[in-house]
Amino acid sequence: MTDKRALRARMRGLRDDGDRSGTLAVPSVFHERLAPGLVVASYIPIGSEADPAPFADAATVAGCIIALPHVVDRASPMRFLRQVGTSALQPGPFGLRQPAADAAELAPDIILTPLVAFDRRGNRLGQGAGHYDRAFAAHPAAWRIGIAWAIQEHDGLTPDPWDMPLHAIATDKEWITP
Ligand SMILES: Nc1nc2c(c(=O)[nH]1)N(C=O)[C@@H](CNc1ccc(C(=O)N[C@@H](CCC(=O)O)C(=O)O)cc1)CN2
Ligand SMILES: Nc1ncnc2c1ncn2[C@@H]1O[C@H](COP(=O)(O)OP(=O)(O)OP(=O)(O)O)[C@@H](O)[C@H]1O
Numbered sequence: 001m002t003d004k005r006a007l008r009a010r011m012r013g014l015r016d017d018g019d020r021s022g023t024l025a026v027p028s029v030f031h032e033r034l035a036p037g038l039v040v041a042s043y044i045p046i047g048s049e050a051d052p053a054p055f056a057d058a059a060t061v062a063g064c065i066i067a068l069p070h071v072v073d074r075a076s077p078m079r080f081l082r083q084v085g086t087s088a089l090q091p092g093p094f095g096l097r098q099p100a101a102d103a104a105e106l107a108p109d110i111i112l113t114p115l116v117a118f119d120r121r122g123n124r125l126g127q128g129a130g131h132y133d134r135a136f137a138a139h140p141a142a143w144r145i146g147i148a149w150a151i152q153e154h155d156g157l158t159p160d161p162w163d164m165p166l167h168a169i170a171t172d173k174e175w176i177t178p
Contacts, residue, residue, distance in 0.1 A: 008125060011117040011152060015048045018151035022172030024050060026058045029168075029175070033110070033143065036063030041080045041108035041135075041142075043069055044089065044097045052112040052147045055170065059110070067106045070098045071131055077138070078131040080108050094127075108142050111135065113166065115148040122146075122165035122178035123157035136164040143167050150174070 034040075042056035043049075056066055067080040073093060081103035083089075089097040113132055117125040124146055126132050136144060146166040150173035159165070169176040 004125065004128065007154065008116050008128060011125065011154060012048075014151055015116070015149060018149060020048060020050075020149055020172075022149070024052070024054050024147065024170050024172055025175075026054050027170075027175040030055060030145075030170075031058060031062070034059055034062035034064055038062075038064045038109045039067055039080075039106045040064045040110045040112065041067045041069065041106075042083070042112045043114050045114070046095050048149075049114050050147050050149050050172070052114075052170075055112055055145070055147070064110075065106065067108055068099050069096075069131065069135075070101065070103075071096065071129075072101075074129040077134050080106050080135070082106055108135075108139055110143045110145060111139065113144060113146050115146045115152055115169075117152050117154040117157060118146050118148055118166065118169050118176075119153065119155055119157045120176055120178060121157075122167065122169070123159045123163065124166055125154070125157060130162075133162055133164070137162070140164070145170060 040059040081099040146169040
C-alpha cells in the first residue's frame with residue numbers, strides 16, 4: 001500500500017510548485033442543485049490550496065447559507081459554523097481563518113472539500129487528521145465536492161475502509177464525476 005505520509009508530502013510539493021494560474025469554473029449542475037436556505041460548507045484556502053470562492057459565491061447568489069469549518073486541534077471533530085462576512089473570521093490552528101467558536105453550528109447539504117490529492121474514482125487524500133472523513137460520516141447525505149488544482153490528480157489512490165468517495169471534483173481544467 002502507498003505510504004500516505006510520503007504521498008501527502010509529495011502532492012503538497014506539487015501543489016506549491018505547480019500551475020495555479022487558472023480559475024475554477026462553476027458547472028451548470030452545481031447551479032441547478034442550489035436552492036434558498038441550503039447550507040453549503042466552504043473553506044478559506046491556506047497556502048497553495050485552490051479557492052472554492054466561485055462555488056461559495058454562486059451559492060450565496062442562490063440564497064444558500066454559507067458555513068465554514070472550525071477546528072480546535074487534530075484530535076477533535078470539526079464543526080461547520082455559520083459564516084457572517086469575512087471580517088468576523090478569527091485565526092485558528094494550522095494558519096486557518098475560521099468563524100468564532102460560538103457561531104451557529106449548521107448541518108451542511110453540500111461540502112466543498114479541500115484536497116491534497118484526488119483520483120478519477122472520487123478517492124481523496126486530505127490533511128490526514130480525519131477532519132473531513134469524520135464530517136462525511138456525520139453528514140452522509142451531503143453532496144461531497146472536492147476542490148483542487150488539476151495537477152493534484154494522482155491515479156489510483158487506495159481508499160481506506162472509512163473513506164467515503166467524493167461525488168465530484170472541481171478543478172481549474174474540468175468537472176470530474178466518477
Ligand atoms: N483551508 C482549509 N481549511 C480547513 C482544512 C483544510 O485542509 N484546508 N481542514 C482539513 O482537514 C480542516 C482543518 N484541519 C487541518 C488539519 C491538519 C492540517 C495540517 O496538518 N497542516 C499542515 C500544512 C499543510 C499544507 O502545507 O498543506 C501543517 O500545519 O503542517 C491543516 C488543517 C478544516 N479547515
Ligand atoms: N468516521 C470516523 N470516525 C473517527 N475517526 C475516523 C473516521 N474516519 C476516519 N477516521 C480517522 O481519521 C484518520 C484519517 O486519516 P487519513 O489519512 O485517511 O486522512 P485523509 O484521507 O487525509 O482525510 P482527512 O481530510 O479527513 O484528514 C485516521 O486515523 C482514521 O482512523
